[in-house]
Amino acid sequence: MTEVTRIELLPGVYLTAVHTMKFKSSYMGIQLLTPLSEEHAAANALVPMVLRRGTERCPDMERLSAALDELYGGSVEPIARKKGETQCVGFVASFLDDAYVPDGTLILEQAAALLGELLLTPARENSRFVSAYVERERANLVDRIRAQVNDKRQYAVLRLVQLMCQGEPYGVDRLGSEASAAAVTNEELWARYQALLSGARVELYFSGSAPLERVESAFRSALAGLKGRTAAPVSVCRNTLGGGEEKPRNFEDVLDVTQGKLSIGLRTDIKVTDEEYPALMLFNAVFGGTTTSKLFLNVREKLSLCYYASSQLEKFKGLMLVFSGVEFDKREAAQSEILTQLEKCRRGEIEPWELEAARRSTVNSLKSMLDSQGRMEDFRLGLAVGGGDGPEDLAAKLEQVTVDQVAAAARRVRLDSIYFLKGKEKHQ
Amino acid sequence: MNRKEYPRMGETVFSDRLDNGLTVYVDVKPDFQKSYAFFATDYGGMDMEFQLDGQWYDTPAGVAHFLEHKTFDTKDGNALQDLAANGASPNAFTSSAITGYYFESTEKFYENLKILLSFVSQPYYTQESVDKEQGIIGQEIRMIEDDPENQAYYAMLEGLYAHHPIRVSVAGTIESISRITADTLNLCHSAFYNPGNMVLCVAGNVDPEKVLELAREILPKNGKGSILRDYGPDEPAAAAGSRTELKMEVSTPIFRLGWKMDPAPKGEEQLRQKLIAELACEALLGNSSPLYARLYRDGLINGSFSYGFDGYLSCAYAMAGGESADPDAVAAAIAGEADRIGREGVDAALFDRLKKGRYGAEVRSLNSFENICVGMAQAHFAGYDMLRFPEIFEGISQADVEACIRTCFTPERAALAVVQPGEDRA
Known part of the structure; x- marks a missing residue:
């Protein structure tokens, strides 16, 4: 025990x-x-x-x-x-x-x-x-x-x-x-x-x-x-959601690379302690968090637009980050396909099997964390800093999330920034 | 079914050998959420020449790895997706000596095991998909060729070995994989993926009887046993070359230094050799050795420095490597230290501490189901019981380790490979 x-x-x-x-x-x-x-x-x-x-x-x-x-x-x-x-x-x-x-x-x-x-x-x-x-x-x-x-x-x-x-x-x-x-x-x-x-x-x-x-x-x-310390030190958790601009911003870097990297940053507007957080987790898994996700199956496998395409949450800051590796000339197509898949999530166009595979994968990842001392230390440090549920409670809540709640979480997400790492002239 | 307790390691392992020749090991871990299954064949990148049904075959470099990619294909699609849809995390790898398929899951273990056993044992290779895969693996080979660590590693092996196929890249070359057809894959599958040449290792909160039952139900009823291979003529004891240099786009030089060793006979000697060689590395250049502290202090090595031993039935070597502004100075310092230890021996107090340190590290490594299952599979093919580690380890003396340093870490047996910063890759 x-x-x-x-x-x-x-x-x-x-x-x-x-x-x-x-x-x-x-x-x-x-x-x-x-x-x-x-x-x-x-x-x-x-x-x-x-x-x-x-x-x-x-x-x-x-x-x-x-x-x-x-x-x-x-x-x-x-x-x-x-x-x-x-x-x-x-x-x-x-x-x-x-x-x-x-x-x-x-x-x-x-x-x-x-x-x-x-x-x-x-x-x-x-x-x-x-x-x-x-x-x-x-x-x-x-x-x-x-x-x-x-x-x-x-x-x-x-x-x-x-x-x-x-x-x-x-x-x-x-x-x-x-x-x-x-x-x-x-x-x-x-x-x-x-x-x-x-x-x-x-x-x-x-x-x-x-x-x-x-x-x-x-x-x-x-x-x-x-022991000499007298008072409890100041609170250290001062995360702010939101921030950023009204309109999506674009950024670019140029480096000597043969493959482009497209990263997209979104603000989730949902804190780890919010009731909607389990739905946000599931939205991320359906969208790009797993090998059964929309990004993996459509952008990568079906359309071959990317070498990889996935998403992850920065749960304490309320960010969702999408990253992909693309040929320079496929950047526009990949970007538009990624945003199309996002729209599908927002509209609740999620097949039952997609939702279930995402749920199983997310629950599996939380439960298997209990078997790793290193991962548990990291997770519990997060709890100590930013609060939220323990892995068992979170897994139980994930079982209850509906497709409507996933779509609602997806609608809260706001596009903030698009970053592209491109190559020098000779590769273009 | 056999049940064996290892109280010092805190493990209980059930095992049995099926009629088709497959050995199954189940390490029962009742307190854990997840279960892990590893299904492996004694077949890796070095196994290119082999005998099947009385006939010898010579196959291109890279077949074992190619097979691994294509084995996930099933008549109905792809087994990776089936496992992922169940929440399992599946994957596979090919090394010089083995190919292994595995998954980890906290739910539906038996269902996932069924998928694993089925897709690995039931090949579905079409020429069309083989042609498509050539492009994908070609990309992977280019990535490997761009990886300086990997290039240094193979350059070191080429320095150590005159012809043993350990020196051939597991993935093969663009040229060698272009010669692979669906027939090649079917031939190699029928030879090496026969249950007698394979092992199934499971760890987790599972019922060993049920695992055996599924293996009996799904796998072929007959096996062909282990497969005879040819690794070419005997290698001399000395390294084939002493120093190789490559130029690649790296910020600091990267090096690999290897020492060729004589392979130990099959059985517990394999484990003994590994443990002695690892202790020899620790005493000579390990984190706690006087030499390591000196090299780190002088800025000749940094946190990337690592070392280890690889042992197979047909070849064995120790190696060290990492980033260094002056790899030749590092190699010279190690040679000097090996020579000193050869003459003066290892400090007795240091040896006792190193032994304690290795013991703890070895036991702690069993936190990982992957380490348990992959370790059991490798031990099975090499003919020993990995969990007898404490008993074997206790029997290793300071004299054993000193003898290893004196005879194996010599200039004649050493080969250095250096990747220097630069554009010229010829």
């Missing part, structure tokens, strides 16, 4: 603990939640990358790796995500669950302590981070941001969001911009780190066989250094 508990461990420090015997690993997370902003995004993303390089006790990679190996090969990864207009930075970690440790050693307490060390007692040099670590990780961050253009499929989505939401916090990438990443100094990073420790909401996550009392006490002692 799986049991989920959520408590406030310290002021502004929340623990979500999932008690389960299903897995071989204990999965843990420590996230610092802060408003997404152009000014701080890159530095925030850099903080866990630098923290991961060494602690007071294990000041370099060799000693840190040795400590992890002693704990039967735990993994700790720095991570930066955005949930709506909240940036979440920190670590996700996976350790061998106590139930499978051959010599009966208890790992949870030591693992939590190590995470606490990584967060609170970094290796230092002149009361700052070790400058060699800052330089190397800043270079790694800049490389990662620069490499975003390598995957054109992802890049076309990223650019659409940037352009469509310019001026809104959501337009900022989870890693920040290349220029701001390159400019971060050790002093600024240290100040950012201190600001996060004192002001960010902290979300802790645990999934494994240990009972709640042990998890609670392990994290309480691991994070004793946070």
Whole structure:
């Protein structure tokens, strides 16, 4: 049986603990939640990358790796995500669950302590981070941001969001911009780190066989250094629906590519906590979320206008993004076919089998999430930030959604921006 | 039906062998929502020359992969769509050694299993659809040829092997696939997709009896057993070449460094070799090794650095690779470290930690049904029981790992492939 508990461990420090015997690993997370902003995004993303390089006790990679190996090969990864207009930075970690440790050693307490060390007692040099670590990780961050253009499929989505939401916090990438990443100094990073420790909401996550009392006490002692915080930090969820202009906007980029990418951004006007949200999910699945969707079967398979065509929801921001790969000369035809399929959804022209296949696929995806510690951590972090139903409740609601409700959700959606990534002259 | 408990791994596996030669494994996982089925044949990109009913055949490169694409076709349409309409997530892959078809679902498991067993065992290849597929796979081959990681990998294999077909791209070439016809597909299906050459692995909250029953009902009553193949003359122990360089549109050089190893005999030795080779990689250049820390600190490697071991019955190799501004310096540093370990041995405390680390990582990997099922299938074809991992692993000594580093990670057995930034692709 799986049991989920959520408590406030310290002021502004929340623990979500999932008690389960299903897995071989204990999965843990420590996230610092802060408003997404152009000014701080890159530095925030850099903080866990630098923290991961060494602690007071294990000041370099060799000693840190040795400590992890002693704990039967735990993994700790720095991570930066955005949930709506909240940036979440920190670590996700996976350790061998106590139930499978051959010599009966208890790992949870030591693992939590190590995470606490990584967060609170970094290796230092002149009361700052070790400058060699800052330089190397800043270079790694800049490389990662620069490499975003390598995957054109992802890049076309990223650019659409940037352009469509310019001026809104959501337009900022989870890693920040290349220029701001390159400019971060050790002093600024240290100040950012201190600001996060004192002001960010902290979300802790645990999934494994240990009972709640042990998890609670392990994290309480691991994070004793946070006790000094007095008040609960400000609310971090300030998502705005809407935004954008009245008339659809068009954007284009030119790059050395052989295949064009067409991305379309829509505003859904439906929040994850709204009654209509399950219908919106189903609308997305019918329209472009699955391999039985209208976009996949018509735009891709039947008309061969695209190499791929699909849609996804950004549930906390209320966006629906459509992305496709098209030959340059088929752009107009693909765009018009995508919008035609959207109109069909709005008019409720959805076959019963289409609705059922979409429903089965969406329910299946929610239920199978319960079998993945990583996906559950991400989902529950979203719940902590933006609210909404848990996977079981959501699955139950999806069973009840009618075709009329799907069409009604489709009618709420408003076309905002169209982005096209095209090639240089020689390919046209 | 056999029932076997693996308390240290927390698994219970039911298995049986049907009259047609198919072995079925069912790992029962009562707490899970989803179930996963993997139906695989001991047939991959390297299996081009084989014997069927007393006659030898030589087939073009890329048939196994081509078959995988076309096998989803049914008389009434496409099995992918049938599975997707049930909410299942189906897919397939072809590697050098195996082809596997699978789905994951939280509902209608037996119905989905029926679809899987049916479409894989009942070929429907028409010349028309084969002709159409040539264009689609041609596109895929061009994409692969544009992928620097993949090019580096095959360049490394070409450096290691003089003629073993492991060096041939699984997808084949535009030229080789142009020689594939519906007859080729039917021939290879009748040889390699016979139940005696296949395995079915299931994990989830399912009834093993029911799985067996469906397999008996749907699959052919007779099998042809395993198929004899020819991989050419014996390979020398040494690598065929030492360094290859390509030029492609990359922002940083990409490299793959491989070490040719002698394949282990079929059975538990296969698993032992894999575990020893993986520990050797960890000790020599793994995340916790002194060399890794030095290379990372000096900016010679970054987070993209990875390493591993691939072992088959007919060939085996270890490899490492990633992005680096100076791949030759990385290769030289690794060669130096291998030489030092060869002389001085591995630090005993490091070895103990690495063993703990590998143990935990290996057990944790069983969270994934895909890892369980694909692992069981590969182990079945290689003749060992994957879940006996703790027992075999315990028996591996520091001396085993040092001997592996001393004999296998030598300059004679190594081949380096580098993809440099540049336009010239000749």
